[in-house]
Amino acid sequence: MKKIQIRCPYCGAKATLRPSSAVYGNAAKKEGYLYVCDRYPKCDAYVAAHRKSRLPMGTLANGDLRHKRIEAHKAFDWMWRSGLMSKRQAYKWMQAKLGLNEKQAHIAKFSEYMCDQLIAICTQAYDNIRAA
Ligand SMILES: [Zn+2]
Structure with a gap:
């Protein structure tokens, strides 16, 4: 360890x-x-912490940020849970949309600002689907 x-x-x-x-x-x-x-x-x-490696999953978060990350996860997980894309594709999509590399594209590492950005692009994607 x-x-x-x-x-x-x-x-x-x-x-x-x-x-x-x-x-x-x-x-x-x-x-x-x-x-x-x-x-x-x-x-x-x-x-x-990760169960096996016991390395931190991201950066330490206070109550507000933890809440934001949960919201961002809900919005993002819908993208792949809905079957719209695979989980892997969803992460690729997030990276492209937010200009992140693979290492950065983890909600546990996000600031409140990044959470807001992610929620915004997911909301926009739902709206596009609904309008289609
Ligand atoms: Zn402290």
């Missing part, structure tokens, strides 16, 4: 890999790990 050092983009403190129960309490449905800001809960920033 590779140990990596990441910092909280909000307060600059270190983020530590902790079991998700540290944040979700006993309500944590699935075991898993999160990178949590060392100033948590004063600083409400964390991000999920």
